[in-house]
Amino acid sequence: MIIETKNAKETFQLGKKIGERAQPGQIYTLNGDLGVGKTVFTQGVARGLEIREPVNSPTFTILQEYEGGRLPFYHFDVYRIGDIEEMEEIGYDDYFFGEGICLIEWAQLIEEILPENVISVTIEKDPAKDFDYRKITIEGLEEI
Numbered sequence: 701m702i703i704e705t706k707n708a709k710e711t712f713q714l715g716k717k718i719g720e721r722a723q724p725g726q727i728y729t730l731n732g733d734l735g736v737g738k739t740v741f742t743q744g745v746a747r748g749l750e751i752r753e754p755v756n757s758p759t760f761t762i763l764q765e766y767e768g769g770r771l772p773f774y775h776f777d778v779y780r781i782g783d784i785e786e787m788e789e790i791g792y793d794d795y796f797f798g799e800g801i802c803l804i805e806w807a808q809l810i811e812e813i814l815p816e817n818v819i820s821v822t823i824e825k826d827p828a829k830d831f832d833y834r835k836i837t838i839e840g841l842e843e844i
């Protein structure tokens with residue numbers, strides 16, 4: 701499914717709706733260039749999960765855990781990962797195969813360890829369109 705947004709607020713709202721409907725054990729992969737809106741979308745998901753803490757992209761940690769919401773929320777940003785072993789050191793499989801919600805920014809960098817049944821979200825700009833226009837492609841979800 702493809703959703704088009706006109707501004708950051710709409711992307712946030714889309715994430716929020718997904719967070720509200722998220723089911724235990726789901727993994728969301730998030731891909732798209734730097735500055736496209738992955739973190740905005742993630743903040744929406746966190747809001748939808750009723751997480752009150754601020755969510756941003758930590759520079760030096762691959763994983764941030766949020767336990768205060770409707771479900772545990774595991775926010776991975778693997779942009780700076782050097783080696784897949786770093787994921788093993790974190791013990792990623794406890795998160796990937798647990799009962800919380802995983803959301804992974806820059807998931808294409810760890811493709812080799814991703815399970816098959818992930819929900820994939822890709823955010824793209826379109827140079828022919830407005831500066832704030834985004835095309836968001838979601839695969840693996842029947843409906844929103």
Ligand code: ADP
Nearest residue numbers: 706707708711734735736737738739740832834
């Ligand atoms: P990323 O995590 O992908 O690097 P961020 O979410 O940190 O990107 O930043 C996205 C930036 O783009 C924000 O400054 C946001 O306000 C802006 N923006 C403009 N239009 C949109 C849109 N339609 N959706 C999401 N963000 C948008």
Ligand code: MG
Nearest residue numbers: 738739757805
């Ligand atoms: Mg980000």
